[in-house]
């Protein structure tokens with residue numbers, strides 16, 4: 001499987017993820033594991049890192065044994081300063097083992113965030129505002145994290161895929177595979193080593209969703225493959241294009257159903273307490289002057305965005321495939337910035353998919369607005385393409401709408417802190433993209449509804465979407481008024 005030969009250089013999507021090949025990066029897009037790492041994450045570090053491992057195990061608010069850890073006692077900072085050697089040379093020794101470098105990056109980024117945000121956690125549990133985080137990362141964390149992050153192609157700060165979420169699970173029982181109840185976190189800040197905790201649920205639901213991305217990639221590649229064929233056999237071409245979109249649609253439906261399990265797996269009342277540790281530096285009151293990484297950047301402070309699902313690749317893939325236009329606002333600039341915080345291979349794939357969709361003029365082909373089908377079979381296929389396109393947009397809408405509901409129930413109702421972990425403004429940012437999708441749905445529907453009709457599924461979808469747009473506007477206006485926020 002693999003590569004579509006349009007003008008853009010072909011992108012190699014893996015079929016076999018070659019789990020035993022340590023010369024390849026941990027993250028490479030595949031039709032089997034989708035956006036998950038090529039193999040289950042490495043859990044155990046080599047023995048040179050034993051002291052580091054020991055601190056990591058003692059770190060969480062609640063350790064694996066259930067005892068309070070260093071973060072519960074406000075002792076992580078002094079423990080790191082006293083006990084942790086600078087292991088940069090040991091990191092370099094394993095430079096050719098890329099999945100191991102990713103495991104090191106995950107572990108150092110956990111320690112870096114815990115170290116920087118420990119004071120804020122202690123303010124938070126006393127019911128006070130976050131105050132200031134530590135603005136200095138000592139060499140024993142700063143230098144090894146810079147080393148392994150550079151080798152893996154990450155920024156030297158916690159990210160969603162490479163660290164907190166997608167490279168942070170193991171299978172309790174190897175024979176049971178990736179079923180939800182068999183997944184455990186490798187690292188956690190608060191109570192996440194207990195699989196029934198809200199922190200574990202929050203992370204594991206992301207993994208459980210991304211687990212379904214193999215078929216999404218497979219469908220995407222099939223749709224691109226079909227559309228890039230010569231137009232001579234238009235029936236065959238469109239049949240295969242529709243098959244690809246059909247696979248994408250069923251994958252997205254499954255992903256959205258899994259997302260809905262968040263409500264049970266992670267309680268809305270508990271999110272704000274573990275999230276203290278996943279905030280970033282950029283646009284956060286806890287780090288007004290950035291953070292100095294000892295021995296790096298000539299002593300000048302650095303700033304990175306925090307961990308966020310905004311760095312997941314499912315929705316950006318759909319935005320790019322469907323060519324969803326985003327408004328020209330400062331909020332959209334944040335969306336673009338988020339897309340820098342992901343594995344290099346994911347980034348390459350998303351950019352390639354965007355170029356491919358534009359180059360193939362996929363939207364025009366799918367909607368075939370002024371097409372004059374020569375027979376009933378072709379007409380039916382064209383209507384099917386239109387229907388799939390609208391249904392795919394509807395899945396992106398559903399994802400973003402549920403997301404707005406998460407933001408409302410887990411965050412807006414619990415805290416007045418104005419920025420999310422990734423540094424986006426909490427009231428206006430998610431609606432910026434959700435409104436863009438709703439607008440695109442209306443535009444597309446208006447362009448095709450007179451064209452011999454679209455099926456009744458689409459009519460129902462549009463009725464619901466238009467009602468939702470009105471509800472969203474009212475809710476955002478209410479939160480803006482309450483918090484004195486103006487929409488950019």
Ligand code: HEM
Nearest residue numbers: 205206308309310312315406407410420421422423424433
């Ligand atoms: C309790 C559950 C969740 C909460 C409270 C939450 C919160 C947020 C917030 C506040 C943002 C804004 C960006 C920022 O961090 O600055 C965001 C963005 C995002 N999150 Fe989540 N999230 C949740 C679950 C998920 C899940 C399960 C996924 C699945 C991959 C996900 C994927 C995304 C995506 C794709 C965006 C960007 C949205 C867009 O492009 O419009 N989130 N999330």
